[in-house]
Amino acid sequence: MGTTDLETRPSGPAADTSAEEQLAWFRRMIEIRLFEEKVQELFMEGLVEGTTHLCQGQEAVSVGAISAMREDDYLTVTYRGHGHALARGMEAEAGFAELMGRSTGCCKGVGGSMHFTDFSRNLIGAFAIIGAGLSVAVGAAMSSKLRGVDTVALTFFGDGATNIGTFHEAMNMASVWKAPVVFVLENNLYGEYSPLRDTTSVEDLAERAKAYGMPGMIVDGQDIFAVHEAVGTAIARARSGAGPTLLEMKTYRFRGHSRTDPAKYRPEGELERWKQRDPIELLGASLAANGHLSTDDQVALRAAVQAEVDAAAGRAADAPVPTLEEIKAYVYAS
Amino acid sequence: MSTPLKDPVAATDTGTVQLSYREAIRAALEDELDADPTVLFFGEDVAAAGGVFKTSEGLSERFGGRVFDTPICENGFIGAALGMAATGMRPVVEVMFSDFLPTAGDAIVEELPKFRFMSGGQCSLPVTVRSIGGGTGRFGTQHSATGESWFIGLPGLYVASAGTPAAAYSVLRAAIRENNPVLFFEHKGMYARKGPVSRSDGAIARLGAAEVVREGSDVTIVATLLMVDRALQAADGLADGGISAEVIDLRWLRPLDHAAVRASAEKTGRLVIVEEQVHVAGWGATLISDLTMRGVELSAPPRAVSLPDDLLIPYSPSLEDAVIPSADRITEVVSSLCEAGRPHALDA
Numbered sequence: 207m208g209t210t211d212l213e214t215r216p217s218g219p220a221a222d223t224s225a226e227e228q229l230a231w232f233r234r235m236i237e238i239r240l241f242e243e244k245v246q247e248l249f250m251e252g253l254v255e256g257t258t259h260l261c262q263g264q265e266a267v268s269v270g271a272i273s274a275m276r277e278d279d280y281l282t283v284t285y286r287g288h289g290h291a292l293a294r295g296m297e298a299e300a301g302f303a304e305l306m307g308r309s310t311g312c313c314k315g316v317g318g319s320m321h322f323t324d325f326s327r328n329l330i331g332a333f334a335i336i337g338a339g340l341s342v343a344v345g346a347a348m349s350s351k352l353r354g355v356d357t358v359a360l361t362f363f364g365d366g367a368t369n370i371g372t373f374h375e376a377m378n379m380a381s382v383w384k385a386p387v388v389f390v391l392e393n394n395l396y397g398e399y400s401p402l403r404d405t406t407s408v409e410d411l412a413e414r415a416k417a418y419g420m421p422g423m424i425v426d427g428q429d430i431f432a433v434h435e436a437v438g439t440a441i442a443r444a445r446s447g448a449g450p451t452l453l454e455m456k457t458y459r460f461r462g463h464s465r466t467d468p469a470k471y472r473p474e475g476e477l478e479r480w481k482q483r484d485p486i487e488l489l490g491a492s493l494a495a496n497g498h499l500s501t502d503d504q505v506a507l508r509a510a511v512q513a514e515v516d517a518a519a520g521r522a523a524d525a526p527v528p529t530l531e532e533i534k535a536y537v538y539a540s
Numbered sequence: 541m542s543t544p545l546k547d548p549v550a551a552t553d554t555g556t557v558q559l560s561y562r563e564a565i566r567a568a569l570e571d572e573l574d575a576d577p578t579v580l581f582f583g584e585d586v587a588a589a590g591g592v593f594k595t596s597e598g599l600s601e602r603f604g605g606r607v608f609d610t611p612i613c614e615n616g617f618i619g620a621a622l623g624m625a626a627t628g629m630r631p632v633v634e635v636m637f638s639d640f641l642p643t644a645g646d647a648i649v650e651e652l653p654k655f656r657f658m659s660g661g662q663c664s665l666p667v668t669v670r671s672i673g674g675g676t677g678r679f680g681t682q683h684s685a686t687g688e689s690w691f692i693g694l695p696g697l698y699v700a701s702a703g704t705p706a707a708a709y710s711v712l713r714a715a716i717r718e719n720n721p722v723l724f725f726e727h728k729g730m731y732a733r734k735g736p737v738s739r740s741d742g743a744i745a746r747l748g749a750a751e752v753v754r755e756g757s758d759v760t761i762v763a764t765l766l767m768v769d770r771a772l773q774a775a776d777g778l779a780d781g782g783i784s785a786e787v788i789d790l791r792w793l794r795p796l797d798h799a800a801v802r803a804s805a806e807k808t809g810r811l812v813i814v815e816e817q818v819h820v821a822g823w824g825a826t827l828i829s830d831l832t833m834r835g836v837e838l839s840a841p842p843r844a845v846s847l848p849d850d851l852l853i854p855y856s857p858s859l860e861d862a863v864i865p866s867a868d869r870i871t872e873v874v875s876s877l878c879e880a881g882r883p884h885a886l887d888a
Contacts, residue, residue: 280623280627282623311660312660313658313659313660313662314660314661315660316657316658316660317658317659317660318658321658321659323658323659323660323662324662325626325659325662325663330623330626330627330663331626331655331659333651335646335650335651337646338619338646338647338650338651340619341615341616341617341618341619341620341622341623341647342619342620342622342623342626342651343623344616344619344620344623345619345620345621345622345623345624345625345626345627345631346623346624346626346627347623348620348623348624349623349624349627349628349629350627352580352605352606352624352629353628353629359623371613371615371616372615372616372619372646375611375613375615375616375617375619376616376619376620378611378613378616379610379611379613379616379617379620382611533657533660535661536656536657536659536660536661537656537657537695537696538656538696538720539656539661539663539664539665539719539720540719
């Protein structure tokens with residue numbers, strides 16, 4: 207990879223991706239999709255309050271990238287982090303319980319939708335302030351480097367984050383220190399309600415890597431094979447000591463920015479065009495074409511995952527709310 | 541180099557020595573870097589240059605990659621410190637001027653105090669942010685704030701300071717050993733001030749404990765940073781005039797040692813806050829609020845010697861001197877308070 211290798215990855219299964227692995231991806235992507243849809247239902251039922259930032263349409267990015275990580279690698283995510291947490295292996299029940307403010311939630315019910323964190327899986331933080339997770343990931347990466355171990359850090363963030371100072375500070379620190387970190391930028395075309403072209407000086411955000419002397423690459427974020435391969439390459443580069451990479455995943459969120467956003471700012475036909483490239487359907491078509499999973503079996507799988515998701519939400523709703531006395535212990539460590 | 545490098549054994553017990561406030565800071569850093577291999581120290585110009593105030597000379601030579609320079613990006617490098625702390629390290633960072641803290645507003649207000657809480661207590665964050673503040677340096681409006689009360693209203697964070705060389709050593713070591721984020725304030729006007737320092741593990745300060753640095757019976761003066769030094773000077777002069785002042789170096793601004801202040805104020809019956817900050821929304825106002833709510837009865841209403849509320853710190857040397865509380869102003873206020881509060885004065 208050159209200093210700035212701005213290219214688009216080809217799609218299609220890499221020779222070394224087994225059918226089992228592809229089936230696991232497929233199941234996880236369906237789980238994330240159905241989890242997010244269930245969140246909307248739970249909202250209508252009054253079991254979830256506040257706000258949520260859902261990720262339907264972006265499942266190939268979270269699953270494709272996280273499946274390229276080792277278990278001991280570090281991960282930071284954002285307030286749109288349900289999918290990443292599930293992709294990292296968090297139980298759906300811990301997610302639902304968190305959204306319902308229960309003590310069995312991944313953050314004991316005190317974090318809520320925007321802070322899905324799971325230290326047992328090295329998911330070390332979900333940040334609701336734009337850009338914050340980037341410098342934290344650089345720190346986690348430096349921690350590995352200073353201890354002389356080969357774990358790397360990966361951080362997800364959106365297109366809007368590339369306009370905030372922390373992005374630039376983190377990219378520069380990572381480059382200067384050759385930190386073993388991979389920056390995964392999910393460009394879903396909108397920073398909150400504003401289209402990228404109205405707020406951002408470049409169209410291809412991977413170009414911004416050039417300013418920090420690191421490779422930048424555009425990846426088809428709807429194609430899980432492309433995502434997985436690009437992230438795998440960047441992780442290998444980081445692990446070898448060669449430093450950070452910026453990967454721009456071109457993707458799309460099927461819902462608005464947050465719960466109350468009907469996304470009326472989208473041009474007519476845009477959503478429909480992106481739905482033609484639904485990442486789950488793209489992988490499903492490939493699985494069917496290669497004889498790994500028939501369309502009938504895919505329908506059955508979806509029903510099975512739906513039953514699991516519904517059951518997880520039901521168990522979450524039965525869990526208790528923590529007491530104020532209990533949560534005081536989370537303010538300061540002893 | 542101001543302090544000779546000490547070997548690890550000597551560093552743990554060298555008895556009481558005379559150190560400057562600067563040397564005490566450096567000694568605390570050195571002893572903690574020595575004691576714990578996960579301690580890191582970084583910031584702008586702290587390694588190769590030894591710090592712009594020379595508080596870390598020789599540390600990068602001694603501790604290699606654990607002491608390093610950063611780009612000029614406080615929010616970024618404090619965020620990175622958080623990531624290191626969450627993954628097993630114990631970082632200490634230097635913010636060259638407290639006036640730069642607001643550029644790290646996200647890291648200090650939103651991330652360090654909230655990160656453990658919003659994860660449901662999944663981690664601890666042993667991060668120390670050393671921040672160098674204060675006036676008297678003729679640095680002008682944007683390089684002279686103490687900043688000491690800007691962040692005292694944040695559960696999840698501790699805020700500390702040092703008004704003597706002994707405190708510089710003891711409180712900084714305590715901050716570094718703390719398993720929670722600590723914002724530790726130093727005063728650039730104190731670096732050359734010498735004093736007795738017990739350079740030993742036994743000297744490590746207790747979280748939240750104020751220190752009575754001079755005992756007295758007529759009035760309690762509570763101060764921080766350079767104001768402790770000036771309060772002590774004032775107390776010397778007041779003693780000549782027959783007024784016995786007790787001086788407290790508050791040391792911790794979160795948590796505040798209300799009990800120590802209350803005990804002293806109840807003993808002396810008078811309280812003077814001396815602060816290099818405006819009185820509004822500061823630790824001084826908070827201490828008075830506590831006494832009021834608890835109905836503590838003093839001989840006279842408390843007083844505060846503070847920065848003016850209608851000015852900022854100017855460059856012009858004589859003007860800077862005029863706005864920062866001096867020993868003379870402290871003496872004046874304490875004298876008038878003691879006069880007003882004397883029962884015989886009321887009878888007259």
